[in-house]
Amino acid sequence: MNYSTSEAVIVLDSVNVEYGYHQALHQVSLCVLANSCVTIAGPNGAGKTTLLASILGLCQIRTGLVKVLGRDLRDSPKFIRKHTGYVPQNVGIDPQIPLLVWDVISFGRLAHSSLFHNFSKKDKETIEEAAELVGIRHLLNRPFGYLSAGEQRKVALARVLAQQPKLLLLDEPLANLDLPAQAMLLELIDKIKSEKELTILLVSHDLTLLPKSCNQIVLMKKGRVILSASKEVALREDVLSNLYDCPVKVVPYKQRGAIFVEGKS
Amino acid sequence: MQLLEYSFLRYAFWGSILAGIGCSLVGVLVVTLQIPFLGVAISHAAFAGAICGIVLGINPLWMAYLFCAIVTFIIGPLADKANFRPEISVGILFSLMLGLAFLFLANIPGAKTEALSLMWGSILTINRTQLLIMAITSLLVLLFLVFLFKQIKVVLFNRQVANSLGIPERFIYYTIIILCSLVITANMSSIGGLLIFSLLINPAASALQLCYTFSRVCIVAVVIGVGSCLLGLLLSYHWNLPTGAMIILVSSIIFMLSLIFSPKKGFLKKIFLLKESI
Ligand SMILES: Nc1ncnc2c1ncn2[C@@H]1O[C@H](COP(=O)(O)OP(=O)(O)OP(=O)(O)O)[C@@H](O)[C@H]1O
Ligand SMILES: [Mg+2]
Numbered sequence: 001m002n003y004s005t006s007e008a009v010i011v012l013d014s015v016n017v018e019y020g021y022h023q024a025l026h027q028v029s030l031c032v033l034a035n036s037c038v039t040i041a042g043p044n045g046a047g048k049t050t051l052l053a054s055i056l057g058l059c060q061i062r063t064g065l066v067k068v069l070g071r072d073l074r075d076s077p078k079f080i081r082k083h084t085g086y087v088p089q090n091v092g093i094d095p096q097i098p099l100l101v102w103d104v105i106s107f108g109r110l111a112h113s114s115l116f117h118n119f120s121k122k123d124k125e126t127i128e129e130a131a132e133l134v135g136i137r138h139l140l141n142r143p144f145g146y147l148s149a150g151e152q153r154k155v156a157l158a159r160v161l162a163q164q165p166k167l168l169l170l171d172e173p174l175a176n177l178d179l180p181a182q183a184m185l186l187e188l189i190d191k192i193k194s195e196k197e198l199t200i201l202l203v204s205h206d207l208t209l210l211p212k213s214c215n216q217i218v219l220m221k222k223g224r225v226i227l228s229a230s231k232e233v234a235l236r237e238d239v240l241s242n243l244y245d246c247p248v249k250v251v252p253y254k255q256r257g258a259i260f261v262e263g264k265s
Numbered sequence: 266m267q268l269l270e271y272s273f274l275r276y277a278f279w280g281s282i283l284a285g286i287g288c289s290l291v292g293v294l295v296v297t298l299q300i301p302f303l304g305v306a307i308s309h310a311a312f313a314g315a316i317c318g319i320v321l322g323i324n325p326l327w328m329a330y331l332f333c334a335i336v337t338f339i340i341g342p343l344a345d346k347a348n349f350r351p352e353i354s355v356g357i358l359f360s361l362m363l364g365l366a367f368l369f370l371a372n373i374p375g376a377k378t379e380a381l382s383l384m385w386g387s388i389l390t391i392n393r394t395q396l397l398i399m400a401i402t403s404l405l406v407l408l409f410l411v412f413l414f415k416q417i418k419v420v421l422f423n424r425q426v427a428n429s430l431g432i433p434e435r436f437i438y439y440t441i442i443i444l445c446s447l448v449i450t451a452n453m454s455s456i457g458g459l460l461i462f463s464l465l466i467n468p469a470a471s472a473l474q475l476c477y478t479f480s481r482v483c484i485v486a487v488v489i490g491v492g493s494c495l496l497g498l499l500l501s502y503h504w505n506l507p508t509g510a511m512i513i514l515v516s517s518i519i520f521m522l523s524l525i526f527s528p529k530k531g532f533l534k535k536i537f538l539l540k541e542s543i
Contacts, residue, residue, distance in 0.1 A: 058428060078431050082430075084429075086429040088425060094299060097297060098297065098477055099478070099479060100478055107422065110416065110430055144422075
């Protein structure tokens with residue numbers, strides 16, 4: 001592999017992941033440089049969630065090399081998980097679960113604390129700051145299970161911010177959010193990226209709504225990475241039409257552009 | 266004569282308290298982890314094992330542990346799978362265990378009092394050793410909860426999230442299952458092998474109706490569990506009825522009351538409503 005690995009936060013080399021008979025990742029290779037913001041897109045079942053899971057070692061990796069934050073996943077999974085914030089796609093939570101929003105955000109701090117550890121004053125401040133950043137301070141004392149889906153997403157985001165990670169993995173962070181919340185989230189991503197020197201990987205189905213700082217697009221299809229390139233290269237009609245197997249229209253608007261399916265007629 | 270009566274009542278009193286603490290705390294863990302079916306399977310395995318022990322002339326407690334261990338090793342890893350639907354395998358295992366228990370029961374030569382008392386439970390006849398075992402298992406559960414409180418909360422929330430934070434979720438999950446077997450086996454002879462499952466579930470389910478935080482659920486479940494045991498003991502002594510049955514009756518009534526008065530359903534909301542208490 002000819003990447004200079006000192007700069008790379010994530011290096012995947014020919015990674016294969018299988019679930020039973022189904023191969024979810026085929027020879028996936030990917031390099032993500034420090035301080036970049038990467039959007040992963042592709043049809044349902046393309047393996048996007050699996051790709052994120054393989055970075056943390058949450059799924060069984062058959063063959064291939066995974067290096068995150070300069071460490072081999074096989075040697076130091078603990079280190080990698082400690083410094084990586086992961087928001088899963090959908091966490092089915094029992095509404096009766098006896099946890100407050102504060103509890104859930106505080107989970108992020110546990111990545112840095114040994115067993116039997118008590119939260120310090122600084123931990124508590126970090127938790128409240130995280131809630132403040134996401135705009136859910138008023139929810140801190142509410143039972144988590146009874147929040148709306150969008151509110152639960154925001155809590156999950158606050159949880160990973162409280163973790164103060166070096167790498168963020170967000171699986172469809174925009175799902176279930178209302179319009180201002182989507183805009184807020186995109187701005188928040190830009191903000192924390194510039195302030196905290198974070199590397200961010202997010203999965204999104206909406207290529208119209210990308211963070212401004214997004215500088216790399218990874219397109220996946222049927223368990224393979226078919227393209228990893230800049231926005232200008234990836235967000236083209238021919239590329240996207242090929243990705244989704246249907247005609248896709250890209251309408252330029254300001255610097256971004258609206259992307260939608262044209263219909264098969 | 267008076268003194269003797271006093272001492273066995275004293276044992277029953279402490280036995281009720283210990284059973285209430287151990288069972289309700291394990292119950293909270295099993296219910297919030299959404300694996301109450303594991304409690305069903307384990308309690309029936311313990312029952313079958315104990316009766317098997319009586320038939321073979323081996324200490325029933327050891328056989329109960331053995332059966333629990335076998336069931337734990339079968340269902341634990343199965344329930345570990347994300348897409349596991351417990352109804353079928355637990356249903357099969359549960360009826361298999363009950364079938365085995367009745368098979369062994371039929372083969373006990375002579376009087377079946379010991380085996381029957383395992384079924385209904387007899388807290389009035391527990392001895393020092395049993396009391397000691399109940400105390401040790403309850404203490405283990407308490408220590409586990411106190412020392413790993415935060416980590417347990419993450420595992421109850423979501424095991425994948427716990428894993429992604431580097432929390433030893435497997436260790437916590439299996440410790441919960443093992444503690445569940447230990448508590449069930451330790452309390453079986455006093456509460457009854459067929460009844461103990463309700464003492465596991467009822468206080469936890471009631472507490473979940475009444476409280477919003479994990480620490481409160483634990484405390485309220487213990488209060489309800491101990492309360493049901495003591496009240497059940499008192500009533501059974503008073504009316505000369507089987508103790509285990511009375512305990513279960515009381516705890517079931519408490520559960521129904523908690524359903525009626527649950528703040529989550531709108532009744533008595535103000536009493537239990539949370540303010541600034543984290
Ligand atoms: N635990 C599992 N067991 C078996 N197959 C699985 C499992 N998880 C995922 N798969 C399969 O692996 C493939 C990739 O799944 P993955 O969740 O990574 O897709 P995705 O790109 O995230 O899709 P979506 O956009 O719907 O979230 C799918 O075909 C899915 O059916
Ligand atoms: Mg997905």
